[in-house]
Amino acid sequence: MAGMDKSYFLDGKPSSGAEVNQAGHAGTELLQMLPSTTCVRVFVAGAVTHVGKTSVCLGLLAALRKAGLTAQELAYIKPATQCEAPDLLSKWCAKEGIEYVAGEEAPLVFYSGFTRSFLAGEQGTSAQWLQKIEERIQKLSDGKRVVIVDGVGFPAVGSIVGVDNADVARASRAPVLLVCKSGVGSAVDSFSLNSSYFLAKSVPVLGAVFNLGEIEGFYSWDKCRESIEAWFALQGGRRERFYGVVPKLPELDGLRERIKDTGEDDLDALADMNAVHFAQHVDIAAIFADAAADPWCRGVRTNPQPVPTVKGSTFQPLSRDAVSATAKKSGAKGGQLPALRWSLTDQPNRSRAPLAWHRDVNSHNVLICNETSEDGTLSLDDGEETASFWLCDLGLAVDSQSWIGEENLWRVTDIGGDCRYWPASCWMVHCFGADYLEERPNFCRQYKSRLDIHALGITAIEVLCTKPLALRTAGAPAGDVPSCWSSLLDAWKQYHDTVSDWWQAIYSVFSAGGDFRPVHAWLVEIAAPDKVVTLVGNMRQALYECADCSDEAVAQLLRAVAAAADEDSQLELLDICKLAGQAPETGPGAALSTEAKQDPSSTAAADVAAGTQDSATSQEESRGKATRHSCSGYGRGSSMPRSHAGPMSVRLSVAFTELRGLWRGSRS
Structure with a gap:
């Protein structure tokens, strides 16, 4: 795969470098979206399994790196995981030097037999696991400007042990970016259903990216984008936003299964291709602007009604x-x-x-x-x-x-x-x-x-x-x-x-x-x-x-x-x-x-x-007393x-x- 063409063909025509620069990473604009004194966290949740959350997380982190953030200012964590095999994101983070927490290092690993062990009372309580997740993410956030928190499966995964994606997002204090599969009716239905799941648990939803759009045909990504955008426009005061539709990238299809046999240079090229492709089709600056404005991402809260100056x-x-x-x-x-x-x-x-x-x-x-x-x-x-x-x-x-x-x-x-x-x-x-x-x-x-x-x-x-x-x-x-x-x-x-x-x-x-x-x-x-x-x-x-x-x-x-x-x-x-x-x-x-x-x-x-x-006095007085x-x-x-x-x-x-x-x- 060495020397592969990194441009992507839109409607049969290759994107020019000018188009990529124009639609790609708006570095200055993106940096302006991020507060300098607080850590912005975004929880990336899939509406269904195998919807491409990993490529979305990679696209977000790559955009932040290109915008000028250092590797030390970024982090990725998958706090609850089924311990999947290494993927393109883990390889890219290792190369960039971005702190990456997943797999066996995750706070909660759903290994085979975990749920039965939990139900038998052998794995502690849901509250204990959520507290462990909260503490790990808080520690990870120290000194960071952005932390991407990755979900597992679809929203309800983990509900059997009281630690589903909504619970983890709440423990993370991270508003949700939903990743749904592209389409029209099915896409909107999926978004409505899954966003309602999070909102029912008082977890804010920023909006959605619709992934894996078809290249051509009746349900081509560009036609679906028009329909989905029209639906969001009809929702009036709806808080959630539409951030874009991402077409399929054939080169990434099935990569997880063949990643061990792919050379480092080719993996780097695929990561770069994913970054450019994602930035062309997603309003990344809007995602982080909305996340930074969300109450959960504000580190300092002020009282809107200060007590007036009076005696005392x-x-x-x-x-x-x-x-x-x-x-x-x-x-x-x-x-x-x-x-x-x-x-x-x-x-x-x-x-x-x-x-x-x-x-x-x-x-x-x-x-x-x-x-x-x-x-x-x-x-x-x-x-x-x-x-x-x-x-x-x-x-x-x-x-x-x-x-x-x-x-x-x-x-x-x-x-x-x-x-x-x-x-x-x-x-x-x-x-x-x-x-x-x-x-x-x-x-x-x-x-x-x-x-x-x-x-x-x-x-x-x-x-x-x-x-x-x-x-x-x-x-x-x-x-x-x-x-x-x-x-x-x-x-x-x-x-x-x-x-x-x-x-x-x-x-x-x-x-x-x-x-x-x-x-x-x-x-x-x-x-x-x-x-x-x-x-x-x-x-x-x-x-x-x-x-x-x-x-x-x-x-x-x-x-x-x-x-x-x-x-x-x-x-x-x-x-x-x-x-x-x-x-x-x-x-x-x-x-x-x-x-x-x-x-x-x-x-x-x-x-x-x-x-x-005095502490010593108290201990002396109470010594020996029940x-x-x-x-x-x-x-x-x-x-x-x-x-x-x-x-x-x-x-x-x-x-x-x-x-x-x-x-x-x-x-x-």
Whole structure:
């Protein structure tokens, strides 16, 4: 094959060098599409097997190399694989020096007999495999500008073990580029079916490349391109894009089977031929522009609604560290938090609810201040009795009577606030309008009178899960924490990842003054309200399961949080706060002090993690003691030595100290 002609014949005529340069690698344009500070990941998924995903991956990487990216800035990984034989892509990556992870080096290899072994309980859990994939891709992405993630087979491959292509794409945080076989009706049907599979799992789909087009005849690639392009044009605000139709390249047909017998020079020539051919027919710059704009490829996310400058300072998310340092400076004992810091839940109950709804309760809109100082600033030298936490930023607040009275402002007022804390009722109004919501009584009641309660519940789950989840992701051992707690962290992560992606898509459009209609159409298409119902329901179920394996004090607290995030609940905020525990008799700090006396070991764990007690002292005090760790979620009545608690269980203890204060600060 040495000396083969690298030009490709289009409609019987060879492409000239000028045409190749014009339609090929637009290097400068492509580089401009890529951010310099974040890694863009693209998940290449096949609609069917043997559709040419490998040649697509090679075409993308070759275009990036020709555009000027170094080999060290690129990487390829096939995280779940059936361990196929070496192919043209692996040979090309080795020659170029591009990091290539596949085969036996892949995080998950579906070897013969794996699925039966998995179903027999011998291969761990789906979550463990997905975490392994996520960690490997994250490590691979360090220092890279683009990582191509290759799927396996068709989208549902791996579903028997809970690790299908959609699951892997989500773990990879990589939007999907579908590779479908060229055609007309069958091609569009295949795209619609397979894109729906990913969207049903809240995985964004960039669009599609249609591969292996016929050279001539009724279904020739150019005729199919016109029809497919026309169909996409008729879809209005559809988010997914059409990137091109690639004709068959006869020289690559059956190459995998004969690659061992093909010389290196000929393989290089075939790789170059594939690169030029692919670039002629695919809008590569558009693929990476869309990928770079996708929320999953944005490494830095900003809050669209910063808290205005007022007295005090803000915090995120309800961090214990600064205030626990204040408590330490002021001489507060272990387990005691500043006396007024948790007046937050009392505020909407006591002074605001009869007058107005805040409509933007979230962990960013909390003000820490010192009411006794002239400028409201809280310093580390201030005593615990001077610290108070309040809701701030009332720009979206509405009069509670006008909201549901004759004026029915709830029907005509724009939805506001951070959508990551929205209940399903907000998403229903956003997607379908007030009439749709009014046909669903419980959700309508939630929208009229429980927006703040729901958002406070989500904030409480955020307090409970954020740092334990970070520890788990970092590989910290969990200790003897029951599996239900891991389920709660999984449910929170799935919810938070999903709504954060929606938030980013919405914010990106509004911040740029763009057209919101495509995003709205996408949210309707993926049934965002139904997904929120399911995701919040999963968190609620996990909270109840954790409550069932906890002591009564912790169980009440968890049920209170679950009730706040329940559209069917009839409980008002006062009732929920009572469910969490009775108000302190002598001040907000008293309840926490009492709790510390009731459970000294778990309080010590919280103090060590927060830095309010010396670690050596805590270990000395708890040495030889077998106590019940109510704040760590151990089974009711169970006991274990303090030294057995892993870092994640210690963080759960701290989270419960925070969360207990949040709810116990309310007044009955």
